[in-house]
Amino acid sequence: MGLLQKRYTSILAVVAICLVVAVVGYGASSDEKPVPARFVLDNTGGRVISSHVEHADDYGYSCDDCHHGGSENENVSPVPCGSCHPKEFDNDFKIKHQTAFPDKEYCLRCHDDAPKAGTQLAEDDRPDPEMIPTRGDAFHDQCMGCHQSEEAGPYGEQSCYECHARK
Numbered sequence: 001m002g003l004l005q006k007r008y009t010s011i012l013a014v015v016a017i018c019l020v021v022a023v024v025g026y027g028a029s030s031d032e033k034p035v036p037a038r039f040v041l042d043n044t045g046g047r048v049i050s051s052h053v054e055h056a057d058d059y060g061y062s063c064d065d066c067h068h069g070g071s072e073n074e075n076v077s078p079v080p081c082g083s084c085h086p087k088e089f090d091n092d093f094k095i096k097h098q099t100a101f102p103d104k105e106y107c108l109r110c111h112d113d114a115p116k117a118g119t120q121l122a123e124d125d126r127p128d129p130e131m132i133p134t135r136g137d138a139f140h141d142q143c144m145g146c147h148q149s150e151e152a153g154p155y156g157e158q159s160c161y162e163c164h165a166r167k
Contacts, residue, residue: 041139046164048139066142079106085138089129 035056041048055061067078083100086093104114110127133141147153154162
């Protein structure tokens with residue numbers, strides 16, 4: 001065997017080993033997304049910081065326990081709460097929320113038909129804002145409602161600063 005042929009054989013062997021390692025690594029990789037260590041809710045009442053890992057791992061809650069109406073595909077991150085629950089139903093929300101969803105199915109949670117991009121909805125086609133809680137109301141209902149039903153964690157009118165950091 002000539003020197004050139006030995007070199008090509010060595011290169012081919014290294015490429016074959018890399019290919020095997022890549023295939024095994026790809027096959028063994030987990031599609032499961034890690035649970036973020038914490039979540040932060042910025043708001044006018046003072047930032048709320050809580051442990052995502054504690055709620056998921058220690059207490060055993062699934063994603064759908066908090067991220068209601070989440071995606072059925074576990075590999076898709078939940079839609080940010082503010083996409084459906086705005087600080088207020090202003091023009092900024094009306095424009096920005098249209099681009100926040102992965103598919104038209106999300107539109108049908110509030111709208112009778114999936115709106116077409118760039119079109120203005122008729123007044124009677126818009127969901128009633130009174131039926132959709134604002135972000136603050138949604139968090140309070142979801143978080144404090146769970147705390148109250150579990151009789152654990154802060155809840156009630158006098159517990160504001162157990163969650164909200166004073167500014």
